[in-house]
Amino acid sequence: MAKLYVGLVHYPIYNKRMDVIASAVTNFDIHDISRTCRTYDVARYYLIHPLEVQRDIIQKIIGYWQEGYGRVYNPDRSDALDRVCWRPDIEAAALDIAQQCGQRPYIVTTDARIYPNTVSYGFMRKQLQEGDRPVLLLLGTGFGIEAETMKKFDYILEPIYGACDYNHLCVRSAAAIILDRLAGEAWWEKQ
Numbered sequence: 540m541a542k543l544y545v546g547l548v549h550y551p552i553y554n555k556r557m558d559v560i561a562s563a564v565t566n567f568d569i570h571d572i573s574r575t576c577r578t579y580d581v582a583r584y585y586l587i588h589p590l591e592v593q594r595d596i597i598q599k600i601i602g603y604w605q606e607g608y609g610r611v612y613n614p615d616r617s618d619a620l621d622r623v624c625w626r627p628d629i630e631a632a633a634l635d636i637a638q639q640c641g642q643r644p645y646i647v648t649t650d651a652r653i654y655p656n657t658v659s660y661g662f663m664r665k666q667l668q669e670g671d672r673p674v675l676l677l678l679g680t681g682f683g684i685e686a687e688t689m690k691k692f693d694y695i696l697e698p699i700y701g702a703c704d705y706n707h708l709c710v711r712s713a714a715a716i717i718l719d720r721l722a723g724e725a726w727w728e729k730q
Contacts (some may be wrong), residue, residue, distance in 0.1 A: 542640060543668065543722055544672040546585040546632050547710065548648075549593070551685035562680040569600055569623065571711045572615065572678075576621040579722040582639075582673075584623045585632040586662050594625045606641050627711045629688070631675065636673050644673040649717060650683055651706050658694045660720040667721060677719065678710050 545619045549570055564586060576584040586597050601620050603609040610617045626632040629646070647663060662713035667674055676686065677692070690697065699708060701714055708716070 540668060541670045542582045542636075543579070543667055544583050544585065544632070544636055544644065544673060544675045545572070545581050545714070545718070546587050546626075546629065546675055546677045547572060547714075548629065548677050548679050548684055549586070549588040549681075550628075551688055552679050552681040553683055553685060554681055557682070558718040559685050560681065561589060561593075564588055564597055566600055568680070568711060569620075570599065571618040572714050573623050574616070575711075575715045575718055576622055581622065581718070581722070583636075584632045585626050585635075585675075586623065587626050587629055587632055587677075589627045594627075596626045597623075601705045633675055636675055640673045642672055644675040646675050646677065646691070647694045647696060648677040648679065648684060648689065648692050649698075649713065650679075652688065653697070654689065654695045656692070656694055657697055659697055660717075663694065663696060665719050676721070678714055678717075680710055 551559045552562055554560045573584050601623055604617050604620050634645055
């Protein structure tokens with residue numbers, strides 16, 4: 540079985556005017572996605588942001604729950620945050636995984652659009668279950684990862700479709716849905 544990693548990308552991403560920006564790290568994204576990652580046994584959750592001031596914010600938030608009162612008050616949150624780390628860019632996260640696993644990961648992302656290298660959740664789930672090459676699943680903040688960066692990825696997962704034409708999930712909800720599809724129990728096979 541291949542190891543699964545998650546990265547939350549804050550740069551290069553689009554804002555609503557389609558300008559390339561670096562979005563701010565949010566406390567909710569750190570806590571909620573780390574808990575989802577822990578639930579689905581994700582090996583590491585990378586917060587990807589180039590600015591050191593944002594790294595400092597990440598370390599302060601995580602530090603509160605890892606040391607002292609926060610760790611005692613809520614050990615479950617501390618456990619989930621054990622898998623969180625900061626990296627300045629996508630390549631640094633991929634290199635970290637390659638050093639841990641001895642091979643470069645597949646880099647997979649999501650988007651609300653279809654690309655030539657778009658794959659199904661079934662395809663990617665099979666790669667995780669039957670393969671040995673690690674997978675770095677990237678989630679974009681803002682209005683998605685910049686187009687030129689998207690072209691560099693190995694695979695792009697098909698969009699998450701709801702029951703209507705509205706398609707703008709918050710990243711925390713998308714992370715939970717995607718991780719359940721890729722690493723959750725095969726509930727459809729149960730009697």
